[in-house]
Amino acid sequence: METKHTPGPWSYWSGYNPLDKIEAQVTAEDGDIVIASYNHLIAEGEANAKLMAAAPELLGALIESRQVIATALKVGAPDWFDTDDKVAQHATVKKIDAAIARATA
Missing domain, CATH: 3.30.160 (Double Stranded RNA Binding Domain)
Incomplete structure (x- = not known):
């Protein structure tokens, strides 16, 4: 990124x-x-x-965590989170995406 x-x-x-x-x-x-x-x-x-x-390190960890969470959702609940769009609607993922967008705008 x-x-x-x-x-x-x-x-x-x-x-x-x-x-x-x-x-x-x-x-x-x-x-x-x-x-x-x-x-x-x-x-x-x-x-x-x-x-x-600590901001650059925190941002990097958050981006990496978002990827891990997305993978875990797809593997753990494939019936609900079978697409990236569905993963993006998860409440925690929404918060992460908003924070990343704010930090990188």
Whole structure:
């Protein structure tokens, strides 16, 4: 799948840089900054930055999981899920497809 975002893996760095007053940054493998800072004034700020750093890996795992679920539905319930269109109507698959579409739009 072709993506529009900076390729992963991303990493997370935390600390205070007085020069540019950054609290944290999420960087690509080559060191380019993906996300420059987080809001240190809210308790969730650092956790949010860590979640963002995991985004490419999470997206990849979700895409792979969708394929596994589709196969399991077709094998486990072939009378109900005998086509890709029927698999796409499963409630969990719908949520996965929506999340993937949102992340790759």
